[in-house]
Amino acid sequence: MIMNDKGAPVPETRVLAVASHVVSGYVGNKIAVFVMQSLGCDVAALNTVQFSNHTGYGQWTGTKTTAQEISDLFRGLKQSYLDDFDMMLSGYVPGAEALEAVGAIAKELKAKAKARPGSFFWVLDPVMGDNGTLYVAQDVVPVYRSLVPYADLILPNQFEAELLSEVKIQDMPSLARAIQVLHERYGVPHIVITSVSLPQHPQQDPTATTPRSLSVVGSTMTSSRRARAFQIVFPAIDCYFSGTGDMFAALTVVRMREAVWNTRHLGGAEAWRSADDVDALELPLARAVERVLASMHEVLTRTRAAMGEGAAGGVVVNGAGAGVGEEKKKAARLVRSKATELRLVRHLDSLRFPKVQFRAVRV
Amino acid sequence: MIMNDKGAPVPETRVLAVASHVVSGYVGNKIAVFVMQSLGCDVAALNTVQFSNHTGYGQWTGTKTTAQEISDLFRGLKQSYLDDFDMMLSGYVPGAEALEAVGAIAKELKAKAKARPGSFFWVLDPVMGDNGTLYVAQDVVPVYRSLVPYADLILPNQFEAELLSEVKIQDMPSLARAIQVLHERYGVPHIVITSVSLPQHPQQDPTATTPRSLSVVGSTMTSSRRARAFQIVFPAIDCYFSGTGDMFAALTVVRMREAVWNTRHLGGAEAWRSADDVDALELPLARAVERVLASMHEVLTRTRAAMGEGAAGGVVVNGAGAGVGEEKKKAARLVRSKATELRLVRHLDSLRFPKVQFRAVRV
Numbered sequence: 001m002i003m004n005d006k007g008a009p010v011p012e013t014r015v016l017a018v019a020s021h022v023v024s025g026y027v028g029n030k031i032a033v034f035v036m037q038s039l040g041c042d043v044a045a046l047n048t049v050q051f052s053n054h055t056g057y058g059q060w061t062g063t064k065t066t067a068q069e070i071s072d073l074f075r076g077l078k079q080s081y082l083d084d085f086d087m088m089l090s091g092y093v094p095g096a097e098a099l100e101a102v103g104a105i106a107k108e109l110k111a112k113a114k115a116r117p118g119s120f121f122w123v124l125d126p127v128m129g130d131n132g133t134l135y136v137a138q139d140v141v142p143v144y145r146s147l148v149p150y151a152d153l154i155l156p157n158q159f160e161a162e163l164l165s166e167v168k169i170q171d172m173p174s175l176a177r178a179i180q181v182l183h184e185r186y187g188v189p190h191i192v193i194t195s196v197s198l199p200q201h202p203q204q205d206p207t208a209t210t211p212r213s214l215s216v217v218g219s220t221m222t223s224s225r226r227a228r229a230f231q232i233v234f235p236a237i238d239c240y241f242s243g244t245g246d247m248f249a250a251l252t253v254v255r256m257r258e259a260v261w262n263t264r265h266l267g268g269a270e271a272w273r274s275a276d277d278v279d280a281l282e283l284p285l286a287r288a289v290e291r292v293l294a295s296m297h298e299v300l301t302r303t304r305a306a307m308g309e310g311a312a313g314g315v316v317v318n319g320a321g322a323g324v325g326e327e328k329k330k331a332a333r334l335v336r337s338k339a340t341e342l343r344l345v346r347h348l349d350s351l352r353f354p355k356v357q358f359r360a361v362r363v
Numbered sequence: 364m365i366m367n368d369k370g371a372p373v374p375e376t377r378v379l380a381v382a383s384h385v386v387s388g389y390v391g392n393k394i395a396v397f398v399m400q401s402l403g404c405d406v407a408a409l410n411t412v413q414f415s416n417h418t419g420y421g422q423w424t425g426t427k428t429t430a431q432e433i434s435d436l437f438r439g440l441k442q443s444y445l446d447d448f449d450m451m452l453s454g455y456v457p458g459a460e461a462l463e464a465v466g467a468i469a470k471e472l473k474a475k476a477k478a479r480p481g482s483f484f485w486v487l488d489p490v491m492g493d494n495g496t497l498y499v500a501q502d503v504v505p506v507y508r509s510l511v512p513y514a515d516l517i518l519p520n521q522f523e524a525e526l527l528s529e530v531k532i533q534d535m536p537s538l539a540r541a542i543q544v545l546h547e548r549y550g551v552p553h554i555v556i557t558s559v560s561l562p563q564h565p566q567q568d569p570t571a572t573t574p575r576s577l578s579v580v581g582s583t584m585t586s587s588r589r590a591r592a593f594q595i596v597f598p599a600i601d602c603y604f605s606g607t608g609d610m611f612a613a614l615t616v617v618r619m620r621e622a623v624w625n626t627r628h629l630g631g632a633e634a635w636r637s638a639d640d641v642d643a644l645e646l647p648l649a650r651a652v653e654r655v656l657a658s659m660h661e662v663l664t665r666t667r668a669a670m671g672e673g674a675a676g677g678v679v680v681n682g683a684g685a686g687v688g689e690e691k692k693k694a695a696r697l698v699r700s701k702a703t704e705l706r707l708v709r710h711l712d713s714l715r716f717p718k719v720q721f722r723a724v725r726v
Contacts, residue, residue, distance in 0.1 A: 007711065007712065008708075008709055008711075012709070021384075021408070021410065023407045023408055023409045023436055023439075023440060024407040024440055024445040025407075025445075030408070033397075034396075034397065034400050037397050037401075037707075037708045038400075038401060038708075038711065040708055040709055040711075041708060042708055043708075044386045044387040044388075045384070045386055045393070046386045047384065047386075047410070047413055050410055050413070050428070050432075050436070051439070052435075052436045052437075052438075052439025052440050052443070052445070053439065053440065053443055053445055057443050059439075059442060059443060060439050060443075061435045061436055061438055061439030061442075062432075062435070062436055062439060063432060065413070069413075069425075069426060072415075072424045072425070073386055073413070073415045073424055073425055074415075075415075075424055076386075076414070076415025076416065076422075076423050076424030076425060077386060077387055077415050077416065079422060079424075080415070080416055080420050080422060080423075080697045080700070080701070081694070081697055081698060081701065082387040082388075082415070082416055082701060331444070334443045334444055335444060337443070338443070338444065338445060344400075345371075345400045345401075345403055345404060345405055345406075346371055346375070346403055348371075348401065348403075
């Protein structure tokens with residue numbers, strides 16, 4: 001790995017990050033900005049909401065940034081020559097109209113970079129839902145379908161991959177088919193499907209109630225839009241954390257840039273797409289996701305361990321837990337939500353110098 | 364120095380940071396949040412504006428957070444038990460009404476912590492103006508005067524110290540008088556006056572057009588509100604940077620916590636005020652400011668050096684510099700503003716492991 005400027009793994013990289021902001025806790029830009037900054041990126045953070053906390057708490061206050069405000073902020077950047085981005089990461093955007101405004105920004109940056117292949121790279125996290133449940137309005141889905149053709153890399157979870165490909169993912173063959181459809185239909189060069197959980201998953205114990213392992217499946221298409229897929233299996237952690245998708249996406253931005261930077265001549269290739277003779281397991285995307293998962297696993301393991309130490313469930317914090325019945329249950333849920341906030345800032349080395357444990361294998 | 368959790372210099376510290384947010388560049392919370400996070404603090408970031416860039420560019424887009432929205436966000440934190448802050452840092456707040464809303468938050472947190480001395484510490488940066496010019500509305504000044512009695516540490520620059528003390532600072536005796544007035548009138552335990560520039564400054568060359576050295580003057584009062592002042596002289600850099608006050612304040616939050624943490628029993632003392640027999644040069648505040656200045660000097664020196672390397676003046680960026688006359692001048696100013704943005708993210712080690720070069724001396 002090439003290290004520049006005292007520990008940053010990437011060359012000077014200017015990223016536009018468009019996602020939600022929470023005052024307290026770690027989701028959306030509140031994670032993505034810190035992750036990318038701590039790895040040496042100059043991040044422009046356009047916040048699509050300012051909420052007191054993430055919606056997993058079940059209650060929050062704050063405001064959304066309107067489509068007009070999003071467009072105005074980008075206009076502000078342009079008029080002062082501050083739109084010189086190398087990469088863009090877009091995450092949660094509230095509503096179809098605001099999402100169209102974000103899409104317009106990405107398209108404009110993409111058009112501006114057309115003459116210089118590889119000079120702008122859009123990582124699109126199509127945040128729509130999870131585990132079979134849509135948590136955005138129905139009219140957001142077609143907007144994402146219209147934007148994916150402009151993205152260089154998309155990071156859907158299993159459910160979102162189904163929504164975009166219209167292929168039901170039930171096993172490895174249907175997963176592989178979904179990836180092929182995504183490359184073909186949208187022409188999107190790089191795909192990472194995060195947290196895939198399938199019944200016949202390797203190491204899975206059919207009697208267990210929760211999966212013991214999950215996997216990430218990635219692919220970089222060839223010039224004829226054929227998938228080159230790899231899989232990375234990693235152990236599941238018995239806890240639900242918010243913000244993991246946002247952390248994954250932010251790490252992918254940096255590690256993809258790093259892997260491409262470490263690959264001769266690839267930085268000037270259209271969409272950083274490897275030549276057709278490069279094997280799935282040799283893709284820069286595979287190297288990138290291995291490093292992403294290493295950081296993810298370290299931070300999640302440490303967050304889970306800290307919860308066990310007392311910050312978490314059952315412990316009464318600041319009067320939470322007072323009251324009776326429903327009120328008590330609600331307080332316990334809030335305290336638990338806080339305890340599961342990702343512990344990033346105390347584990348900077350897990351972001352910067354992760355130890356790769358889980359390797360890409362053939363699908 | 365005690366290092367916890369893989370390099371963080373402070374114990375688990377939860378900070379509420381209230382300041383402006385800019386999409387691109389580094390001022391306000393965009394600096395403060397990263398600085399405190401990279402030093403291991405869990406930062407809740409309440410953004411008082413979302414602007415495309417800082418106002419030093421002369422043009423920007425974006426919106427201000429209203430007083431009502433600020434209060435609502437804090438209510439959102441409280442209702443989910445997320446108001447368990449160890450420290451608060453408040454910076455730029457647009458307008459008197461919004462500042463009153465921020466002051467109400469600080470007063471409430473302070474009142475809640477009353478039974479546990481040292482359990483909450485408010486660092487107030489009274490952002491009003493610089494070099495003799497007020498850059499907030501006139502009605503903001505009395506609001507700051509009403510809030511300083513609740514602060515544990517204030518960080519006025521020379522002009523702001525004059526506004527609060529109503530003492531004209533012209534030499535070291537008048538500076539010492541201003542500090543004494545601030546302690547006495549407001550009962551504020553810790554004061555740091557940033558970037559003091561006086562004609563008879565040590566090492567000053569009277570024929571030079573710009574100062575060759577500046578100083579920071581700090582003081583922690585005794586139980587009878589007597590000042591204990593120290594001074595740290597450091598070389599001036601021939602460039603104007605935005606956001607230095609915000610960076611100074613954020614570093615002070617962490618380094619003050621660290622210095623107090625390293626001082627036996629002081630963490631439980633009211634407002635972390637040292638016993639009366641502690642000499643000015645032995646104050647935790649002196650240790651803290653030495654470390655703050657070390658980071659500041661490293662980052663500013665490196666930012667200045669990178670400007671010289673071509674990112675800065677004269678170089679045409681993205682079509683800037685096109686046009687004629689006024690338009691050309693404006694473009695050059697914008698390009699220069701971008702080049703002077705503090706280079707924090709490429710110099711993480713300067714924030715985390717600064718080498719102290721400039722020591723506190725007696726005033």
